[in-house]
Amino acid sequence: xxxxxxxxxxxxxxxxxxxxxxxxxxxxxxxxxxxxxxxxxxxxxxxxxxxxxxxxxxxxxxxxxxxxxxxxxxxxxxxxxxxxxx
Numbered sequence: 001x002x003x004x005x006x007x008x009x010x011x012x013x014x015x016x017x018x019x020x021x022x023x024x025x026x027x028x029x030x031x032x033x034x035x036x037x038x039x040x041x042x043x044x045x046x047x048x049x050x051x052x053x054x055x056x057x058x059x060x061x062x063x064x065x066x067x068x069x070x071x072x073x074x075x076x077x078x079x080x081x082x083x084x085x086x
Contacts (some may be wrong), residue, residue, distance in 0.1 A: 013050045014035075014050070016051055017038045017042070022052040025058070041053060
C-alpha cells in the first residue's frame with residue numbers, strides 16, 4: 001500500500017524488480033532507464049519472481065558478445081552477391 005492505495009500485482013512486481021536491480025548495481029543506475037527496463041521485461045516475466053528476473057537481467061546485461069559474433073548476426077548493408085538476411 002502506498003499513500004492509502006492498494007498496489008496492483010504489476011505495481012508490486014515493478015517495485016520489487018527495481019529495488020533488486022538497484023541493489024545489484026550498488027545504486028549506480030539511472031532511475032528512468034531502470035523503470036523502462038522493468039516495464040519492458042514485465043510482460044515476459046510477470047510469472048517469474050521479480051527479484052529473480054532482476055538477477056537474470058543483470059547477468060544478461062553484463063555479458064558482452066564478441067565483436068565478430070555481432071558482425072555475423074547483424075548485417076548493416078548487403079555485400080555484393082550476398083543478401084542482407086541470413
